[in-house]
Every structure is written in C-alpha cells, then in structure tokens.
Amino acid sequence: MIEQLIHAIYQNQADAAFLSEAITERIDSYKDKNKRARKQQWDQDDVFLITYGDQFYQEEEATLTTFKTMYQKFFSDTFPIVHFLPFFPYSSDDGFSVINYEQVNPELGDWADIQVMNRDARLMFDFVCNHMSAKSDWFIGYLENQPIYRDFFIDMDPSTDLSMVTRPRTSPLLSKFTDADGEVRNIWTTFSDDQIDLNFSNPKVLLRMIDVLLFYVDQGADFIRLDAVGFLWKKIGTSSIHLEETHQVIQLFRSIVDEVAPGTVLITETNVPHKDNISYLGDGTNEAQMVYQFPLPPLVLHAIRTSNTSYLQKWAKDVQPPTEKTSFFNFLASHDGIGMNPIRGIIDEDEILALVADLEKEGALVNYKQNPDGSLSPYEINTTYIDALSNRADEDELRVKRFMLAHSILLTIVGIPAVYVQSILGGRNYYEGVEKTGANRTINREKYEAAALCDNLLEVGSLRNKVYRQLQELIQLRRHEKAFHPNTSMRILDTTEKVFGLVRNDEVFVLHNMSDEAQAISLDSGTYLNLLMKNEWNLQQDVILEPYQFVWLRKK
Structure with a gap:
C-alpha cells in the first residue's frame, strides 16, 4: 500500500x-x-x-x-x-x-x-x-539559498492566474520576500505572511x-x-x-x-x-x-438562538459514520471562532447573515473571507460559546441553562465529544485581550493565573462554579452510559421545530427543548429511568419540558 x-x-x-x-x-x-x-x-x-x-x-x-x-x-x-x-x-x-x-x-x-x-x-x-513560520530555520535557510531547502516553499510568478484558488482569508495569497541575493520571491501563503506553505510536490x-x-x-x-x-x-x-x-x-x-x-x-x-x-x-x-464535525457548533447555536431545530434535525438525520473504524470529533467551541462555511448549503445565506448580525449586535466579532469575485463573506464568528448562546443582558441562570442544553447535544450525538477549556471554565468574551493583540480570535483565548482561577472555580454560586460543576457531572454521566458509545446507532425523533430529540442504541431517549416556552413531547407509554435525576418515570402521557430543559431517558 x-x-x-x-x-x-x-x-x-x-x-x-x-x-x-x-x-x-x-x-x-x-x-x-x-x-x-x-x-x-x-x-x-x-x-x-x-x-x-x-x-x-x-x-x-x-x-x-x-x-x-x-x-x-x-x-x-x-x-x-x-x-x-x-x-x-x-x-x-x-x-x-x-x-x-x-x-x-x-x-x-x-x-x-x-x-x-x-x-x-x-x-x-x-x-x-x-505551513510553518517565516522565522523558522527552514524558511530562513530557503531565503539564504541553502541547497538543503531548495524548493521547500512555493515561489510563484505573480502574473500567474490564481483566481480559482480557494481563499479562507482576506490576506494576499502571495507574500513578497527578498532572498540573500536580493531577488524578490513571491511566496504562497494561504493564511498569512507569517505562515509559509510547504511545497509537498518536493x-x-x-x-x-x-x-x-x-x-x-x-x-x-x-x-x-x-x-x-x-x-x-x-x-x-x-x-x-x-x-x-x-x-x-x-x-x-x-x-x-x-x-x-x-x-x-x-x-x-x-x-x-x-x-x-x-x-x-x-x-x-x-x-x-x-x-x-464542523457543522455542529453553528447548527446548535442557530437552533437555540432562533428556537428552530429544523435545520439541525435535517442535518443530523444523515449523520452516521461510514464504518465502525471511523467517527466524528464533535465540539461546540474551540480556539478558533464558530465557522460559517460548514453550514453553507444547509442554512440559507440570508439566515446565516441574520445570525451573524444578531451575534455582532450582542458583542461578537466577525472574520471574513474573500470570494472568487472579490466580495467578502463572514467566515467565522469570534466569541466564547457561552456568550454566543445568550444576550449580554441575560441573567446567569438563563445563560447556564442554554449552555448546558447545547452541551447535552454535544455529549449525546453520535461521535466523540471534545470540550474547549474556556467552556468548562465558563469563559466570557475577552475583549481586553483583543485590544492587546488586535486579533479577533483572542476573544476566546484568555489565559489564567492559576491561584485566582482556583478560587473562582470553587466559589459556590459563581458562574464559573455553576458551569464547571454541572458540565463535569454531565460528562461523567455520559462516560458511564454504554448507549453513548461513539458508534452506536442514532435516530432523530420527529418532533416540533422547537424540540431536538434523538435515540441512541434504540434505548436512551434524549430530548431538548430549544425554546423559552414549555413543550410537550410524545413518547411510548411505559417506565423510563431518568438518567439525570436518577429516578423512574412512569409515562402515560406527554413529557413536558420546561424552557431550555433537557432529559436523558432509558426505556426499561
């Protein structure tokens, strides 16, 4: 092979x-x-x-x-x-x-x-x-015309038609550098002039x-x-x-x-x-x-902010790993922003732009990409996930409810979950950092003095303490439930647009009310174990979920 x-x-x-x-x-x-x-x-x-x-x-x-x-x-x-x-x-x-x-x-x-x-x-x-740094020994050696680094990078005639090349950024594709002999080199730089693309054709x-x-x-x-x-x-x-x-x-x-x-x-x-x-x-x-699993973060965000799960439901119905030897790396937040490209073709562009505008109004920052025709489109939303889900004026109680609701989806959908450290810490938008670096992505990359953070995490009633404690408990529960094995079957329930429901391994039902109104969901009558409350539910009628409530139920 x-x-x-x-x-x-x-x-x-x-x-x-x-x-x-x-x-x-x-x-x-x-x-x-x-x-x-x-x-x-x-x-x-x-x-x-x-x-x-x-x-x-x-x-x-x-x-x-x-x-x-x-x-x-x-x-x-x-x-x-x-x-x-x-x-x-x-x-x-x-x-x-x-x-x-x-x-x-x-x-x-x-x-x-x-x-x-x-x-x-x-x-x-x-x-x-x-790619690698423009300050790396490899690239410095290349500019010094050391034979070992010949053709390690891509020097391109600037008159070459590169209009078909996909651009994830608004920065120029080619960046100018001068080598040791005084010759100007136009080097391929997909992401920035400090990130020099390697030439794998060598x-x-x-x-x-x-x-x-x-x-x-x-x-x-x-x-x-x-x-x-x-x-x-x-x-x-x-x-x-x-x-x-x-x-x-x-x-x-x-x-x-x-x-x-x-x-x-x-x-x-x-x-x-x-x-x-x-x-x-x-x-x-x-x-x-x-x-x-890049569509997951913006789809969950859109569903909660609009109380409309129709796009999330439609997409999730097709999400099944092709073999038992593959899986999805599921996440909601990361060191980068919330990408918009993965939901293009899933959600109409007008609705994507409306979501971006709504979040920008609530303090999010936006990075743009350049399209082949020279126009710009929002590439990612820069914000912590907890701030993306709620408005600045919201109370912490509502903030935590929406945040945990989103993470219930992360922890129960087919695949393997990953939690960004800012999420388990209840990190808020770090505007001070953005001012220091000038980079939008710094908004969710705050670093912490250990002793002060320890005190805050252990402070009962603080936002950090609530998020840390509740999310920790939910993750540990997931880790002990075999129905959530990354490759067990998943079926999306047919519900109203305000509810996102799924069944794992034909035994655990997970229901999410994505709205600020109580919702009724029909399940087969019988006895269920509520995994979150650790008690039995004898269902003879609809399950009533309070605003932003979720339940994990195992049919007995």
Missing part, C-alpha cells in the same frame, strides 16, 4: 524510489522504538479537553507543570484525553506559525514535561503540516514531514490533528483544496502510523461543508479515523 501511494503521488520514478527506500528505513527504525500499548478503539469513556499548554500560569513555574497541577485538581476525573494545541516555539497565531516542529516552547517546559503529562492522560498533538518536503509525524508518535501522541490539511497540495488551475494528492498524502500518513504504532488516530481539521469534510474518512479504513 505504501509503495502504491508513493508512486501515485510522485510520477518521477527516481523520486518514488528515493522515498520508498527512506520511508522503509524509518518504519523499521520506529517499530523497534514504539512498544507502548495504545488503546485500539474508542468508546463512550473517551472525552477530549482542548487546551493550550500555557492555559494556566503562576510565577516562576513552567506552564506545563502548572497545567498538570490544575488538571489533576479539576479535570482528570472528567477528561481522559487532553488535546494540547501547538506547544512549539512560534511567531504568531497563538502557536500555529511553528518555528520548530520538534522543540517544546521553553516558556511551557520541555519534552520531559509532555512525558509526565502523558502518564496521567492520553494526548493529542497538533501537526501543523500545511518529495524531500514530504519525507521531512514524515519525520515530524513519526517524532510525535515517538513522543507519546495517541491522536494527531492534521491542521489545515485540505490545503496541503497546490496545483495551478484548480482550487488547490481537497486535491487527490492531498488525500493520498493523508493515506500515506495513515499507512505509516498503522505500521509503526497501531491505534494512533489521525484527525483531519477541514473547516468545509459536510460532504467535503467526510471525504477525509476515505473508504473507512485507509485515511483519517476521525474528522472534525
């Missing part, structure tokens, strides 16, 4: 032969090193915490050490898996402009700190494989990135997130997104890690419409094991 993929990606026989021999050597070398047993399949116990390695800090201590203390005190009983966002030296974008792929940012600690954390939790690393680039992938496996990554991977391969005259060569490279990554460390899971981060997104699962055995 590996040999076939190499020859499919690179038609030049010399390139293919070079790669084949080099990859075989690496696989043999790493097989001998990787003896650690990995969990071979996921189950309902698996829940991710998404966080930065420097999320918590205290004076004169490496932040990974501080994180471990906070994890053991507040999160270890709830989250068996930790997704550390990029923890490498970087120059911008809070870690996603990587200077050195194989070094831990010294402000966070070192690889020994990662190993210590790995004893308490399974870990997910970010593999920022599409087989030496692919081999070097395979080295990085295997290094992460060796350092203890059970899960590897392929950041912005849809843009990996460039081809003039195409959109340069989702190209066949990109899928083949991911298949090659999968084949290699399956050989070296079976059980390692690849997750593709492709913030695109659902059909394109699930294409990265391949045939169910040969590509990524998981894809981000």
